[in-house]
Amino acid sequence: MTHVIDAILERSSEPRLTSPAPGRAVLDKVFECAARAPDHALLRPWRYLVIEGDGLVSLGELFASAADDPDQPLSASRDKLLRMPQRAPMLIVGISCYRPHPKVPQAEQSQSAAIGLGYILLALQSAGFGGMWRTGPVARHPVIRTGLGVGDDETIIGFLYVGTVDSAKPPVPRPSVDEFVSRWPG
Numbered sequence: 001m002t003h004v005i006d007a008i009l010e011r012s013s014e015p016r017l018t019s020p021a022p023g024r025a026v027l028d029k030v031f032e033c034a035a036r037a038p039d040h041a042l043l044r045p046w047r048y049l050v051i052e053g054d055g056l057v058s059l060g061e062l063f064a065s066a067a068d069d070p071d072q073p074l075s076a077s078r079d080k081l082l083r084m085p086q087r088a089p090m091l092i093v094g095i096s097c098y099r100p101h102p103k104v105p106q107a108e109q110s111q112s113a114a115i116g117l118g119y120i121l122l123a124l125q126s127a128g129f130g131g132m133w134r135t136g137p138v139a140r141h142p143v144i145r146t147g148l149g150v151g152d153d154e155t156i157i158g159f160l161y162v163g164t165v166d167s168a169k170p171p172v173p174r175p176s177v178d179e180f181v182s183r184w185p186g
């Protein structure tokens with residue numbers, strides 16, 4: 001098999017992450033991989049935020065500020081939200097950016113952004129780091145969206161928690177190919 005196939009078959013999300021986070025050179029390569037996502041009409045409908053150090057503290061404060069939001073309170077406690085970004089030394093926020101286009105619906109543009117985020121996970125693992133894609137209510141909350149500068153035509157598609165794998169999680173069972181692939185017409 002090729003290196004690419006091996007890398008994909010070895011990929012797994014890792015929730016237990018510690019320092020160090022990837023440095024600038026690795027990150028640049030990883031984002032170059034994201035920019036290889038298939039992209040109908042080359043709209044580049046994505047952007048990313050990198051958050052680390054004090055930024056993670058600020059992000060925790062932003063998450064916590066949504067806890068008691070009168071319109072849309074979050075169910076997690078203030079303390080939990082405050083600590084949430086500290087689960088890894090770096091977060092990459094994946095944002096899909098809708099670019100109105102006569103032939104490319106919004107769903108296709110989100111798919112392109114999601115593929116890019118998937119490539120980032122693969123590239124990170126290939127470079128010796130781990131990652132975990134998370135969303136939840138914090139990805140959709142208006143106070144958090146505004147605090148991160150996410151515009152009306154943009155969607156947070158994921159928070160990638162990134163770092164060095166502290167201890168690998170137990171293997172996730174994978175379905176066998178014939179459970180989800182069939183021939184048409186039969």
Ligand SMILES: Cc1cc2nc3c(=O)[nH]c(=O)nc-3n(C[C@H](O)[C@H](O)[C@H](O)COP(=O)(O)O)c2cc1C
Pocket residue numbers: 011012013014132133134135136157158172
């Ligand atoms: C769009 C998206 C959102 C996700 N959000 C969460 C999340 O909020 N919390 C979580 O524990 N896992 C979340 N996951 C799943 C994990 O990232 C991971 O894929 C899952 O635990 C399976 O592990 P694996 O990637 O090793 O197969 C999400 C995955 C995707 C694609």
